Amino acid sequence: MTLRVNDLKVYYQTLRGDVHALDGVTFDLADGEIMGLAGESGCGKTTLGKSLIRLDSRMRHVGGTIELDGKDVPIADDNAMVPLRYHEISLIPQYAMSALNPTRKIGRMVDELLRARGVRPADVADELRRRLELVGLDPDVLNRFPIELSGGMKQRVVMVISTLLDPSLLIADEVTSALDVSTQRAVAESMVEFRDRGYVKSMIFVTHDISLVYQMADTIMVMYAGHVVEKAPAGTVINEPRHPYTQMLIGALPEVGTTTVQGRLEGIPGTPPGLLDPPTGCRFKDRCPMAFSKCSEQPPLVEIEPGHWAACWKTG
Amino acid sequence: MLELSHVHKVYRVGAFGGGRLRAVRDVSLTVEPGEVVSLIGESGSGKSTIGKMVLGLFRPSAGRITFEGTDITTIRGHAARKEYYRRVQGVFQDPFSCFNPIFKADRVFEMVRSSYFPRTSDAVWKDKVLDALATVRLDPGNVLGKYPHQLSGGQLQRLLIARALLLDIKLLVADEIISMLDASTRIDVLNLLADLKERGLGILFVTHDLSLGNYVSDKSVILRKGAIAEMGPTARVFDNPLHPYSRHLLSCVPQLHRTWAEVDAELEANPPEDVTLPTADDGESAPLIEAEENHFVGIDQG
Numbered sequence: 200m201t202l203r204v205n206d207l208k209v210y211y212q213t214l215r216g217d218v219h220a221l222d223g224v225t226f227d228l229a230d231g232e233i234m235g236l237a238g239e240s241g242c243g244k245t246t247l248g249k250s251l252i253r254l255d256s257r258m259r260h261v262g263g264t265i266e267l268d269g270k271d272v273p274i275a276d277d278n279a280m281v282p283l284r285y286h287e288i289s290l291i292p293q294y295a296m297s298a299l300n301p302t303r304k305i306g307r308m309v310d311e312l313l314r315a316r317g318v319r320p321a322d323v324a325d326e327l328r329r330r331l332e333l334v335g336l337d338p339d340v341l342n343r344f345p346i347e348l349s350g351g352m353k354q355r356v357v358m359v360i361s362t363l364l365d366p367s368l369l370i371a372d373e374v375t376s377a378l379d380v381s382t383q384r385a386v387a388e389s390m391v392e393f394r395d396r397g398y399v400k401s402m403i404f405v406t407h408d409i410s411l412v413y414q415m416a417d418t419i420m421v422m423y424a425g426h427v428v429e430k431a432p433a434g435t436v437i438n439e440p441r442h443p444y445t446q447m448l449i450g451a452l453p454e455v456g457t458t459t460v461q462g463r464l465e466g467i468p469g470t471p472p473g474l475l476d477p478p479t480g481c482r483f484k485d486r487c488p489m490a491f492s493k494c495s496e497q498p499p500l501v502e503i504e505p506g507h508w509a510a511c512w513k514t515g
Numbered sequence: 516m517l518e519l520s521h522v523h524k525v526y527r528v529g530a531f532g533g534g535r536l537r538a539v540r541d542v543s544l545t546v547e548p549g550e551v552v553s554l555i556g557e558s559g560s561g562k563s564t565i566g567k568m569v570l571g572l573f574r575p576s577a578g579r580i581t582f583e584g585t586d587i588t589t590i591r592g593h594a595a596r597k598e599y600y601r602r603v604q605g606v607f608q609d610p611f612s613c614f615n616p617i618f619k620a621d622r623v624f625e626m627v628r629s630s631y632f633p634r635t636s637d638a639v640w641k642d643k644v645l646d647a648l649a650t651v652r653l654d655p656g657n658v659l660g661k662y663p664h665q666l667s668g669g670q671l672q673r674l675l676i677a678r679a680l681l682l683d684i685k686l687l688v689a690d691e692i693i694s695m696l697d698a699s700t701r702i703d704v705l706n707l708l709a710d711l712k713e714r715g716l717g718i719l720f721v722t723h724d725l726s727l728g729n730y731v732s733d734k735s736v737i738l739r740k741g742a743i744a745e746m747g748p749t750a751r752v753f754d755n756p757l758h759p760y761s762r763h764l765l766s767c768v769p770q771l772h773r774t775w776a777e778v779d780a781e782l783e784a785n786p787p788e789d790v791t792l793p794t795a796d797d798g799e800s801a802p803l804i805e806a807e808e809n810h811f812v813g814i815d816q817g
Contacts, residue, residue, distance in 0.1 A: 239697040350558075379557035379723065384767040384775065407698065410726075410769040437771055451702045453730035454771050455753060459709045464730075466706075467699035470667050 201401045202228040202251075202368055207263035209250045219474045220246040222425040223263070225500060226508075228368070233394055233402045235412030235433065238422040239448075241471060245293065247422070248370040248405050250274060252290050268367055285316050289366035289399075293373045295357040299345035306341030309360055316364070323363055330359045330398070334389045351382035355389065362398045369399040373406055387415045410452065413437050418506075421445050424471050424482040427500055431507040441503060441514040444483045481511070489513055516717050517546040517569065517686055522578035523799070524564050524741075538564045539575075540741040541801035546686065546717040551708065553728035553749070554721045556738035557764075565738075566690045566721045570605045571596065582686070601631060604679035608691040610671035614663035620671065621659050623678045631682060647677040651707055669700030676707065687711065690721040705731050725768045729753050737761050740816050742801035747810030757790045757812045 207224045210217040220243045228234055236244045246258070251274070254260060260275040267287060273279040292298050300308050309327065310320040328338040334355040345353055354374060362369060371390065375383040393399055406412055412419055413433050420430040421444065429442040440446045447467045457464065469486040472478050478485070484494040493512045500510040524539035539561040546552045556562040567573045568580060571587055580587050582603060590599050607613065614620055624644050628635065635643070648655050651673040658670055666674070672692055679687060689708065693701045708718055708731050722728045728735055728749075735752045737745045737760070745758040756762045766778050792815040793802040803811040 239699060380725065380764060380769075381557070381767045384769075387769075388775075408769065409698070410771045413771060414769045414775050448698055449771070451699050452771060453702065453705065453726050455726045455729055455765065455768055457726070457730055458749065459706070459731055463706050463709070464702045466701070466703040 201230050201232070201268060203266040204228075204251075205264045205266075207247075207250065207265065208261040209246060209254065210259050210261050211246075211257050212259055213257070213475070216475055217259070217261075219425050219477050220258075221250065222474075222477065224422075224425075224427055225263075226420060226427060226430055228401050228403065230400055231394060232418060233391065233404055233416045234430075235409075235416035235419040236403055236405045236422065237407065237409050237412055237419060237448075239407065239471060241424075241474070242422040243425045243474075244405050244422050245372055248290065248372045248403060251368065251370055251403075252284060252288050253277070253280065285366065286364050287366055288368045288370070289361045289364070291357055291361045291369070291371045291374050294377070295354050295374055298357055299353060301345055304342055304344055305356060309341070309363075312360065313363075318364065327359065327363060330363070331356070333392070334359060335385070351378055351386065354378060354382075354386055358386070358389065358393070362393055365398055367400045369393075369402045371402060371404045374404075375411060376406065376408070383411065384414075387411065391415050409437070409449065410454070421448070424477065425474055426482055427508070427510060428483070429507075429509045430500075431509075435507055441507070441509045442511045443487050443489050443513070516548050516583055517719070518579075518581045519544050519565070519569075520579045520581070522565070522568065522575045522580060524561070524568060524573065525576040537799070538741050539568070541578075541795075541799065542738075542741075542743055543578075543803075544736055544743070544746065546719055548685065548717050549712055549715045550734065551712050551718040551720055551732040552734045552736060553732035554719065554736050554738060555723070555725055555728045557723060559740070560738040561741035562721045562723075562738050563690055564741075566605065566688045566719060569686075569719060570603065570688055571599065597630070601682050602684055603686045603688070604682060604684050605688040605690060606672070606675050606679060606692050609695055610668050610675060611663070611695075613675055614671060616663055618662075620661055620663045620666055620674055623674065624681060627678055627681050643681060644677075647680045650680055650710070651677045652703070653677065667700065668696050669703060672696060672704055673707065676704075676711075680711075684716065686717045686719065688719045688721070691723065693727060694722070694724065701727075725753075725765065726770075737764065739813075742816065743803060743811070743813040744816075745810075745812050746803065747807070751807065751810045755807075755810075756787075757806050757810070758792070759815070762787060 205225050207221055209221040211220055224247060238244045254274060265272040265274060313320045331338045336352060336355055340356060375386050378386060394402055404416055416433050418430060419433050419436040421428050423444050429445045440449055451464055451466050453464060467486055472482055480495040481498050484490040498510045498512045500508050502508050503514055520543050522539055522542045526536045526538050528534040528536045554562040554565060568575050574588055590596055628640055645655055653673050658666060658674060693704050712718060720732055732749045735749045736743055739760050745752055745761045756765055766782060790806050790812055792812055793804045795801055795814045801814050803813050806812050
């Protein structure tokens, strides 16, 4: 088991009180697993990704534990996290295209980054070139400035840099959202290739695009308002979702080939609850057509069949 | 109703404007009342430039854009332009930056009133606003008197569409209006476009997302590097893509029930027949060939 997250709670501190962005998140990630993390904006998916590597000044670790390869990850202690970052846990940030330093040639930037992490650039120089070629880039990009590359090229450069030290866990946050469909496919496929070659042991792929996750992930975890609502193998989430939220979310996605002539799809009425003062019980109950009296208690995340977890009283 | 005929747009690029970039190349298309036309393309395909030219924000470098028979570049003067915008309106990608955060969100309605309907009485205007809100399926109690930060992206986007409906519009240019919305509210805005279409509005729907383009539109136009690659009835374009670029694009779209590997295997098993593509040697024109009835293919740009 690579990663084990147990009852993780991370709150944002604001002037008006704590925002419960992650409120008891529990999941396991196996070796070699690519997990797609999906949900609407504000559901806590980016917060979860960030919590695993670095809490920023507004984020507070309230409870819960994280274990990576059997060792505890001390996320609340910023200094103790330093040796883990990049070596064990690495992140491709949400706007990776602007993550490159515009004033440095890419090769020099990589050297500086490696030295800062205590690695001699010469030791990994060959590997770096090989991996750039693997994602279809000419190693000559190292002598260029970021402005000379297209969006898709920058994205692939960042991907290669992030995984250069073979981290155990890679967090990819909306890495393909700003790309065109054909580039999106190329980037997604190279990420799978990196996993297959063992450059990264396991990966959390954060996205709002469920159909993209279905193409590349082994499992999909759906979050809603700071809670995990469902986690299952990708095919199961798409074809036989059990939680009402997942069912409605997938029902609202138009596909190539769907037109209004064949009947209209329906959205989910209402909006997600505010997390400053979250409602008690199931957080989806106000928008859920199946809600009943028991939903005022919080449903536990239970394994309804092997590998398929859902948090709903109706499925349990 | 709206007709573009051999429209070009050339931008000056580079530090001193010495370079030239042909953003739109020889595009001809029409939008009829009650018709949704999707302009689909990747970044840099010129789709937004076309939308902006129709809205009169840019002037075409060559070619004619006519709306109900008038060439829109001949519209001069404040009053005449105002009349044009009474009938043609745009809604854009980012609803959050369309509102001034200092004022309440429904101020956009007041702005329309003060410039277009200064003589309308309060009661009549209120009915008109409520009517427009009902069309976009917003509950007036939830949105009127609220500040932009209190509303969701979907609500703000629908407010902007309601604002356009207050005018007597015939054509709506919808430029990537749902790319910033969440999956659960996206479909509501798309369904709203279908409602508007039934009321006889012509919609030019600009998008980069092929599955969304497919859902509402009657006619699809796939653009590549400024020129039309393929144009035809939506069902034909998506069921039987003829241009190699459209086929490539469609094979890259992530689908919900089929993986990329399955799509590739299917293409491999039944390779589509090649069609003859038109050629253009001058680097400027972009002729189309009618491969089937009303289904056109454009030049091959490699």
